[in-house]
Amino acid sequence: MIPRTVFNAEHEQFRDTVRKFLENEAAPFHAQWEKDGQVDRALWNKAGEMGFLCPQVPEAYGGLELDFGYNAIIDEEICRLGLSGIGWGLHSDIAVPYIVNYGTEEQKQKYLAKCISGEIVTAIAMTEPGTGSDLQNVRTTAIRDGDHYVLNGSKTFITNGQHADLVIVVAKTNPEEGAGGVSLLLVDASLPGFKKGTNLEKVGMKAQDTSELFFDDVRVPAEDLLGGEGQGFIYLMQELPQERLGVAIGAIANAEAALQWTVDYVRERKAFGRPIASFQNTQFKLAELSSELTALRVFIDRCMELHYEKKLDISTAAKAKLLATDFQCKLLDECVQLHGGYGYMWEYPIARSWADARVQRIYAGTNEIMKLIIGRDLLKD
Numbered sequence: 001m002i003p004r005t006v007f008n009a010e011h012e013q014f015r016d017t018v019r020k021f022l023e024n025e026a027a028p029f030h031a032q033w034e035k036d037g038q039v040d041r042a043l044w045n046k047a048g049e050m051g052f053l054c055p056q057v058p059e060a061y062g063g064l065e066l067d068f069g070y071n072a073i074i075d076e077e078i079c080r081l082g083l084s085g086i087g088w089g090l091h092s093d094i095a096v097p098y099i100v101n102y103g104t105e106e107q108k109q110k111y112l113a114k115c116i117s118g119e120i121v122t123a124i125a126m127t128e129p130g131t132g133s134d135l136q137n138v139r140t141t142a143i144r145d146g147d148h149y150v151l152n153g154s155k156t157f158i159t160n161g162q163h164a165d166l167v168i169v170v171a172k173t174n175p176e177e178g179a180g181g182v183s184l185l186l187v188d189a190s191l192p193g194f195k196k197g198t199n200l201e202k203v204g205m206k207a208q209d210t211s212e213l214f215f216d217d218v219r220v221p222a223e224d225l226l227g228g229e230g231q232g233f234i235y236l237m238q239e240l241p242q243e244r245l246g247v248a249i250g251a252i253a254n255a256e257a258a259l260q261w262t263v264d265y266v267r268e269r270k271a272f273g274r275p276i277a278s279f280q281n282t283q284f285k286l287a288e289l290s291s292e293l294t295a296l297r298v299f300i301d302r303c304m305e306l307h308y309e310k311k312l313d314i315s316t317a318a319k320a321k322l323l324a325t326d327f328q329c330k331l332l333d334e335c336v337q338l339h340g341g342y343g344y345m346w347e348y349p350i351a352r353s354w355a356d357a358r359v360q361r362i363y364a365g366t367n368e369i370m371k372l373i374i375g376r377d378l379l380k381d
């Protein structure tokens with residue numbers, strides 16, 4: 001085993017608190033939340049009280065101003081327990097950093113404290129029914145009209161879509177332009193003309209609310225433009241490495257847990273009068289998975305260190321997301337196989353993780369888009 005060096009004693013103390021909280025406040029209820037299609041909103045408020053939401057936010061806005069390692073610990077513990085319904089990662093690692101990094105002083109004062117307490121749940125709405133990977137071609141428009149932008153269009157597959165109170169909407173303020181016409185708007189979900197669609201029925205991540213959103217002449221105050229007009233695409237490119245690293249961190253934590261569940265299972269389960277752990281095929285499979293997992297753990301931890309130092313480049317973050325999520329899916333598939341028929345039963349965590357993990361290769365930029373980014377970087381002049 002290679003000891004991890006990315007976390008210090010304070011991080012590990014925090015991990016214990018997060019783990020206990022999740023074991024008591026989330027794990028016993030997750031099966032019900034899967035049936036409900038969303039977690040209990042009270043979980044967000046409890047997490048806020050515990051300081052688990054947006055740990056990076058500066059003290060000046062009521063935050064703990066901690067390093068990204070604390071976000072990583074929360075992501076790891078959620079994924080280790082297979083609590084895929086909890087959308088804190090989207091809120092703390094992805095959406096809220098846009099407000100911290102590009103928001104005006106007024107926007108930060110208005111929103112951040114409530115994001116930390118769980119009073120406000122955020123979402124980020126990029127994907128549309130007609131475009132996902134090709135973000136420059138979003139068709140949602142936000143056209144300036146006096147002191148407002150008039151927002152029209154629709155989004156789909158939006159995480160936290162049912163719970164969201166505040167949505168960062170990617171829209172064209174200049175529909176004539178490509179990337180240069182894209183802006184970000186902070187949109188209050190209670191504004192007239194903003195409608196949430198039904199909670200989408202998914203193959204996995206069943207307790208996570210994922211929704212369509214519709215905008216019909218929503219008048220968004222001009223002061224809720226996030227950053228500069230036409231700068232949205234640049235902001236997205238700047239923020240995506242943290243999103244992709246977060247996905248990779250969760251993938252590896254979940255893979256580690258799944259491997260352990262499988263080691264425990266093959267020791268217990270017998271076939272032909274002996275534990276299936278005694279078959280060479282079982283040992284070889286586990287050995288191969290464990291070896292790759294060790295290598296990936298070291299790589300992802302190194303990416304985390306680089307991210308602490310603000311040195312994680314876009315291409316390396318894409319490699320982390322690509323390798324970690326491809327491997328997570330491969331490992332889970334092999335582990336389901338080693339569980340036999342029980343591996344296909346929803347009551348087994350391995351089955352749920354297998355279903356939950358599939359989307360990891362699709363969202364936060366598909367793994368094909370990751371390859372495009374890496375390839376372009378290799379071939380640039």
Ligand SMILES: Cc1cc2nc3c(=O)[nH]c(=O)nc-3n(C[C@H](O)[C@H](O)[C@H](O)COP(=O)(O)OP(=O)(O)OC[C@H]3O[C@@H](n4cnc5c(N)ncnc54)[C@H](O)[C@@H]3O)c2cc1C
Pocket residue numbers: 090123124125126127130131132133134156157158159160202205210359362363364365366367368369372
């Ligand atoms: C559970 C879930 C949660 C999500 N959460 C969010 C969210 O919170 N916010 C949000 O905005 N979006 C979210 N998404 C959307 C997600 O980011 C998109 O589904 C993803 O970016 C892919 O877009 P698409 O579905 O339109 O696929 P498409 O872009 O239509 O791609 C279809 C296929 O074509 C491939 N492809 C596309 N372009 C190329 C190319 N140039 N070269 C090679 N192959 C290519 C893709 O890799 C893919 O295999 C979520 C999706 C899911 C399923």
